[in-house]
Amino acid sequence: MKVIVTGAGGMVGSHMVELLHEQGMEVIGTYYKPTTDITELPTSIRMIECDVRYASGVEKIILEFQPDQIYHLAAQSYPTVSWDRPYETIETNINGTIAIYEAIKNVRRLINKDYNPMVVVACSSAEYGETLNQLEGNEIFVKETAQLQPLHPYGVSKVGQDLISFQYFMNDHIRCIRARIFNSTGTRKVNDVTSDFTKRAIEAEKSGKYELRVGNLETKRAIMDQRDLVAALMLLADKGTPGEVYNISSEHIYQMKDIVSMIENQIGHKFQMYVDPKLLRPTDERIIVGDVTKLKKDTGWCQKITMEQTISDMLNYWRNK
Structure with a gap:
């Protein structure tokens, strides 16, 4: 083909x-x-x-x-x-x-x-x-x-x-x-929460200063x-x-603080987090998930990759970069 x-x-x-x-x-x-x-x-x-x-x-x-x-x-x-x-x-x-x-x-x-x-x-x-x-x-x-x-x-x-x-x-x-x-999201992604967090986490790992610049960690997102x-x-x-x-669309919803916890678990170190006002929005979008009933019915698709796996791969990607 x-x-x-x-x-x-x-x-x-x-x-x-x-x-x-x-x-x-x-x-x-x-x-x-x-x-x-x-x-x-x-x-x-x-x-x-x-x-x-x-x-x-x-x-x-x-x-x-x-x-x-x-x-x-x-x-x-x-x-x-x-x-x-x-x-x-x-x-x-x-x-x-x-x-x-x-x-x-x-x-x-x-x-x-x-x-x-x-x-x-x-x-x-x-x-x-x-x-x-x-x-x-x-x-x-x-x-x-x-x-x-x-x-x-x-x-x-x-x-x-x-x-x-x-x-x-x-x-x-x-x-x-x-x-x-x-x-x-995934490896090679830039300018989204997961890629930014994983990249900053590896920079912290390499410097030995386990600080993490964050925005609103209460926000929830459906990410695949x-x-x-x-x-x-x-x-x-x-x-x-x-x-x-x-x-x-993803059928799974993640809170941003849970993303940070997954990164900490995989790196084996807790972060000292500080909120960067530049990363805060005046308003945050509500949680939105696409209904994938039609996709699953017509193709048999299902979501297979866990967020833990995604984060592990992204951390290793940034390490190798």
Whole structure:
């Protein structure tokens, strides 16, 4: 099988190309301004620099390779950045997605009218936006049918990816899956609580000064390991219903102070913690978990990696870095 993973310079994409390569797939990864160290990837994996904002580069790769599956993960993926760079965010995320589908149409027009790949598009829980704040009482599980009310340009761009994919499915009969992804973490991740805590913990371990800079440790989050996320994406490519949307979310909720305790247990040392005001938000989001009933029913997916395992792997990753 031939597979393209766009955004293979990111946490999820880099792990996905590794796994596909290990499974014997003929895989190409594309990257542009990678957020991970792509020199960590085996040199036998073919990586091509490609800015998905420019359709000609995307078209060239797809016309030449004609993959059976396309995992479209390339994106400007930071909500905070989207406020400062809204044009780039919309252009990358929406136009980059259009480029994928138009390239498939061109393969059909120029080379093979029966070309029929599966496209899995990495959408986001950010599409739900204000709807998440309107859930009542103890209701925390969000279904795919919830209203889309994004609260920042990033969320809007992901709604655009989502709906443009549906449009190409309906009008051009291009098979696609719209995967609305909730919080995930793992090795190579940067700028989330688990990666920040594990990195600071290893810096403390190396210095011998067991201090840990923290924010609000009472906050709760549903977090999944990137391996469970990658498994879900791959299962959806094989077993998902074309044109449909699926939540991919952890079913387990963790309090931030519990994350710290897991790190302390694995390092074998208690931390002197101090609160950094810069890490405190005026308000913290309520706990949000995606309802994954549909994902489990259609693919058989289940969450397998424990948070303890994730933290152990991340600690060892930072030690080796």
